[in-house]
Every structure is written in structure tokens, then in C-alpha cells.
Amino acid sequence: MSDAYSGRGNKDRSVTKEGGATMTPGPQHGKARPAPGGPFLIGESMTGGYGNGPDILHECTIAVDKGEIAVIVGPNGAGKSTGMKALFGMLNVRSGSVRLDGEDITDLSPQDRVKKGMGFVPQTHNIFTSMSVEENLEMGAFIRTDDIRPTMEQVYELFPILKEKRYQAAGELSGGQRQQVAVGRALMTQPKVLMLDEPTAGVSPIVMDELFDRIIEVARTGLPVLMVEQNARQALEIADKGYVLVQGANAHTGTGKELLADPEVRQSFLGG
Numbered sequence: 001m002s003d004a005y006s007g008r009g010n011k012d013r014s015v016t017k018e019g020g021a022t023m024t025p026g027p028q029h030g031k032a033r034p035a036p037g038g039p040f041l042i043g044e045s046m047t048g049g050y051g052n053g054p055d056i057l058h059e060c061t062i063a064v065d066k067g068e069i070a071v072i073v074g075p076n077g078a079g080k081s082t083g084m085k086a087l088f089g090m091l092n093v094r095s096g097s098v099r100l101d102g103e104d105i106t107d108l109s110p111q112d113r114v115k116k117g118m119g120f121v122p123q124t125h126n127i128f129t130s131m132s133v134e135e136n137l138e139m140g141a142f143i144r145t146d147d148i149r150p151t152m153e154q155v156y157e158l159f160p161i162l163k164e165k166r167y168q169a170a171g172e173l174s175g176g177q178r179q180q181v182a183v184g185r186a187l188m189t190q191p192k193v194l195m196l197d198e199p200t201a202g203v204s205p206i207v208m209d210e211l212f213d214r215i216i217e218v219a220r221t222g223l224p225v226l227m228v229e230q231n232a233r234q235a236l237e238i239a240d241k242g243y244v245l246v247q248g249a250n251a252h253t254g255t256g257k258e259l260l261a262d263p264e265v266r267q268s269f270l271g272g
């Protein structure tokens, strides 16, 4: 049983009781099973903050495994984005560690983490607005030296509207389409794990549902997806694993289903 799954932060009030959890949770979008050596990507007991500033994260543990969708939810300012940034190497992690496929990457730069297989889509400024859709995808593949066209075709298959608009400036697209460009751009590196910071920010409920469908499709290919979401209820519905963060610490951890059914989570974070 992995500590990460039950959340090791000492304030964690996991709905999944220590030792009692099962590793076949929720929707289970992919066929892959969790590796015996621990989750594919894990930030374990991360404590840290920005620069020399105060700690924002307090022994925060976040993990995602192959074929899974893991979501981070919680109130505004809880440290959700900060948790993602810590995993991606954009934060000073003062204690705790980050491991990718069993390798300790705590000291690697974001650039080196990309080379190791991390795909990260930040919350804002995640596309080049004056460039065409296709140029954005090409930019995404900048670290590759092999033929990128098959990957581009896969992205166009996943997001057909992008193929239609491939010569259009990305800045002219709708909010939901821009998010598709951002996700597509990250997929162009052929990442081993995909991290999305609020992929549905500012889009309509219908577009949100569509984006979630595409994200499920991505996860079904076996690619682990970790995302921060404001739309907690909808995100937990598609989550194999959910983390509720409060004040930079794990407050509740469980399968999406478990969290949705937990009276305290419902009361405090899902509007009853």
C-alpha cells in the first residue's frame, strides 16, 4: 500500500483509511496497474514556498499512477497550483521529495524534468497567441529531433478542431480551443505524465465536459494525468484519485467516488 495514496501529510484526514485502501479505485481509465515500486509520479511530504518566502506547502503529498487521472481540488489559495509547480521544479522544496518512475528528481530544473518526460500546462500564458495552431504544436516539440508528424496527427485526431484551424493564429480561437492547443502542445513532447493547471478555467460547462472527455481519452492511452481543478465536483467525477488541499496540506485523499460521497468533503468543498 502506498503512502501517497492515503496521503501522508499528518493533517490528512483520508477517507481511505491507512492500510485499508484498494489500488483498483474509481473509473480506472487505463489498463495499466500501479507499479509495485510506488506511484509513477509522486511529490512526497513536500514542504516549501516561493524564493525565500514562507512555506506554502506543508508536508503535502500528491501522486499519480499510470492510466490514472488524479485531481487536486480545494479552496482558493489552498496551494493547488503551488503543489503542481513543486512537482514541476518551479518551487523551492525545502523538505520532501519528488520521484518520477522511481527516480529522485527533486533537484532537477523544470527543463530537465521535461526531458525526463513531464508535460506541464500552466494555468495562463500557455500558448503563443500570435503563432498559428500548428506552429504552437511545433514549438511544443522543440526538444525532439525525430519526426514529429505522427504525434501531430495524434493531436489532431484527439482535437479535430485544431486540424481545421491549424493555420489560424491561436489567439483567435475560443477559450476551449486554446486550452486544446495548450494540451496538444504539451503532448507534442510525448510526455510520460501530463500535468494540467486548471484546464477548464473560464470555459462554459459544455466545453468543460468536452475537455474532460478528451482528458479521459488521453488517460486511457495509459498516460497519467494530474490536474488542478476549480470545478471540484465535475473533476472528482472523472478522477481515479482526488486530493483536497487546505492551507497547503492534504486535508482529504481518496478515490473521486469516495470524496464525492464523504459528507465533510461535500459540506466544506462541494457546496453540500
Ligand SMILES: Nc1ncnc2c1ncn2[C@@H]1O[C@H](COP(=O)(O)OP(=O)(O)OP(=O)(O)O)[C@@H](O)[C@H]1O
Residues within 6 Å of the ligand: 050, 053, 056, 074, 075, 076, 077, 078, 079, 080, 081, 082, 083
Ligand atoms: N509566485 C508567487 N510568489 C509568492 N507567493 C505566491 C506565488 N504564487 C502563489 N503564491 C501564494 O501561494 C498561496 C497558494 O496559492 P496557489 O495559487 O497555489 O493556490 P491555489 O489553490 O492554486 O489557488 P487558486 O484556486 O486561487 O488558483 C497563496 O497564498 C498565494 O498568494
